[in-house]
Amino acid sequence: MALPARAAAEDGVSPVRQKQSHTCIDAYAKYKPFETCSGCAGAGLGPLWPKVAEVWRTQQLQATWLRNCLPGGPAFVPFWTVTQEALEVALAAAGVDGSAPATGGEAGGVTIRERLLQLYKELEAYDDVADVLSKAQAAGRRTAILSNGSKDMLGDAIRAASLEDKLDAVISADDAAVFKPDSRVYDLVCSSLGVRPEEVLFVSSNNWDVKGAAAYGFATAWCNRKGSAGDAIPGSPDVVIESLVELAEACAAQAAKPE
Secondary structure (H helix, E strand, O other), X not given: XXXXXXXXXXXXXXXXXXXXXXXXXXXXXXXXXXXXXHHHHOOOOHHHHHHHHHHHHHHHHHHHHHHHHOOOOOOOOOHHHHHHHHXXXXXXXXXXOOOOEOOOOOOOOOEHHHHHHHHHOOOOEOOOXXXXXXXXXXXXXXXXXXXXXXXXXHHHHHHHOOOHHHOOEEEEHHHOOOOOOOHHHHHHHHHHHOOOHHHEEEEEOOHHHHXXXXXXXXXXXXXXXXXXXXXXXXXXXXXXXXXXXXXXXXXXXXXXXXX
């Protein structure tokens, strides 16, 4: 895959610049998308799961954007509430009764709705996540998560992936009472860590999130795991990577450089 926005560096692919002392990753760049969750498919949905997953995610994003921008619109609610509401829309769209018993070996007598929400809290991390965080820290970079996710959601996901010791900060949009890509969310990174925007490399699998971070002033890397096309909105990330492996290699190279 061609990487048209890749930073031009003489030492190879390197989205890392020495002046960036912090690496901030969107939480859900770290986790496999829930549409690939085998447990979700086995919760009693069968062939209906792809439709439920697609509508669930679309409704999630749409709700955050509309809550941000509608004049006099609905008040901010935590992302977990948004997630629950979006699931109800998705189940209805697929004609699924969320109160029906879930199936599968670990369902444990809960409903389809309860099982899907529990699985959402336990999303599986990509294999490259722990490595990139460790190498970023070894390179002297502070690591953080910035997410629309509610604080309790992030805590559950981080513990499930055993990433507690690899993060210096976990920052939730809850503290800004607004969702990304509003600049007040990105500002939480600077206010929480005491840094300037140019000191932060922001990584996300969402192109819209990368553009919001770039507009705020962060250096940006779009982790385009799916090889998705971009969009017509002006602006490009500083670098496009296919996985976090490339970022881990850049951090390792930075750590190996003599002072």
